[in-house]
Amino acid sequence: MTRIRKPHLLAGAALTALMPLSAAAQTELTLWHMEQPPHRVERVQTLLDEFNESHPDIVVKQEPQNWGEVYAKAPAALAAGVGPDMLFAIPDFTPILKSVGALTSVQDFVEELDGEHDFIDSAVEAYSYDDGIWAVPLYNMSMNLWYRPSVLDAAGVAVPTTWEEWAAAAETLTADGAYGMGLPANKQLYTDQTVYSVMANGGASEIYNEDGTLRFDNPETVEAYTFYNDMLQFSPPDAPSWTWGEAEACFASASCGMILQFSVISTYDTQAEGDAADLGVAAIPSKDSEGHNTIAYANAVMLLSQDEEKMEASKTFVRWLLQPENYGRFLNMEPGLFMPVTADGAKADSFWSDPMVEKYKPQIETVIENSQNGMLFGFTSGRVFPAIAAISAQNVLAETLQAIAINGKDPAEAVAAGQARMMDLTD
């Protein structure tokens, strides 16, 4: 039998005794995000593993959530004391959590990060209201018009830049079982986004007057809804039940000639031809070709922990994530979809050296260019109207479209009813 020396025994005992202490000294953080596709979850996990390894005192674990449910789940979880320490957000989500007292301003932290990485101003503005900044911007998304150049060429159609050209192109492409333009009409966030993209290109980007009163009910909005409803005749008949996935599937299967989507690169590359030369992206056509707008979201992360140690650990994680060598890999969890919100991130090798980004570089450059004209309802002209949260949560833009497209209501009446509904919700 091997004899164990006394000092070794003591050292072993001391080590065993200290192990729980070192485990207890770790700060555990829970991150909720809504990037559910498996490849995005995998990329986030890779980054978390790297962070956890380089920061032995902090352990970050992810719990992917669903955009459809998180508006309800997060306040409930936080009220029950089982909420996350960090939660991804779009601008209209923050007023909801702020209203239940779950948010504290991270203005000092954002200013510190801005000094180091230089945030795009509009990304920060969307989260700046009520004398605070309520989330740290992480990535930008903007909607674009996607098409196949070969399909348009075969039909003798040019890439549309005006509503008139757009409708004509959609009509021409609607033939032989294919549909010219895939547009959703579901009462869902995707429809809010496409409807607003059309509104923003028809001079109806402002939902609020400067004094905070609603101006949704105006002739430009009615015209935008009328146009959208007309375009629906060139969409597949099940478009009223679509979310983002169905639109991408329609494009990937070549059933839809054109669609409005943030990005189709990943789906096109893995489920369709994957021919970079035959994937086109353009700005969303405008009513009269004078300037093209689009809906754009600066996604952010809310730091929710009330515990000082956890809050500090959360900041350490965000600092690490925004470092250019990590940030590009984070954005490329879905190449072509998530755009940088920092100046050094936009130049980062980690962003541009991704094989998919290299392959679809012209498309991604166009997406970045289009995103310069991005705007978001309730967050326009440098003003933020937190009451938009309730309007967005109820998908009133989409609901108004359904009143026209499904119930056959007159667009002017539907828009007036939409404004009344918004007033009721923000009451």
Added chain:
Amino acid sequence: MKLPRTLLPYAFIGPAILFLAALLVWPLVQAVVLSLQDVRSVGTTGKWVGLDNYREVLTDGTFWSSTWLSLVWVVTNAVLQTVLALLAALALNQNFPGVRIARTWIVLTWIIPTVVVVMIWRWLFSTSGGIVNPLLIQAGIIDRPVGFFARPNTAFATLVFINSWRWFPFITLMMLAGLTRIPGDLYEAARIDGAGPWKRFSRITWPLLAPTLGVLLVIGTLLSFNVFDIIWLMTSGGPAGGTRTLPVLIYETAFKSYRMSEAAAVAVLATLFLMGFAVVATRWLARPPEAR
């Protein structure tokens, strides 16, 4: 200490009653209290508003249209599921090769998780790659693809079909249990007396299966009324509110409109309705068959 004999039964059922009270009555009381306040979001407090929420709900057209949809949902599901289950149970009550395998496999649709059911049917009915539209076109039933979830009526009918497809095996098993309890010699005697298949069904099977059907009516109504998952995942109550039954309305009001108290009021009203139905149905079932 010796417990008086009259109190002994209460001592036995006491823990069970306390357990039920904690699990059922307490949340219900909480819901009633919540419905009398004006709480908006989860985790916030509200002030006492008495019956205002009930007044608001009962004068809102959405509540009544959802109530109507819930009733239509229950009736259409009951009819379709009963017909499907009866046919399946009668078939499975016969002796044919593979009947045991068929009896086992019929529960397959019932044991598949709801999310999977939703994914399967969404893609089957999709116009981009779904198989239902091409099959119907090939069969000459339709001449162009149909958006099954695009119109309120078709969405509702499609949901009834999917929900019935999912639940009828459960009812089939219950009916099958009822059928196996019918003595075989009754059929034998009827056959000797010259009764045909229809007469044997209408004079033996149906009357003797009626008690089972009665119980199924009560359970099925309560289960159908409360179906939320399949509707929410498939249509979220749309299009244009065409599938917004009461459970969907409660969820929307609570977690989309952030009106917890108003949602609680709808929930309390729905509970009262269901309790009323359960009491009437249970009393009816407790009567002797000839008094029904």
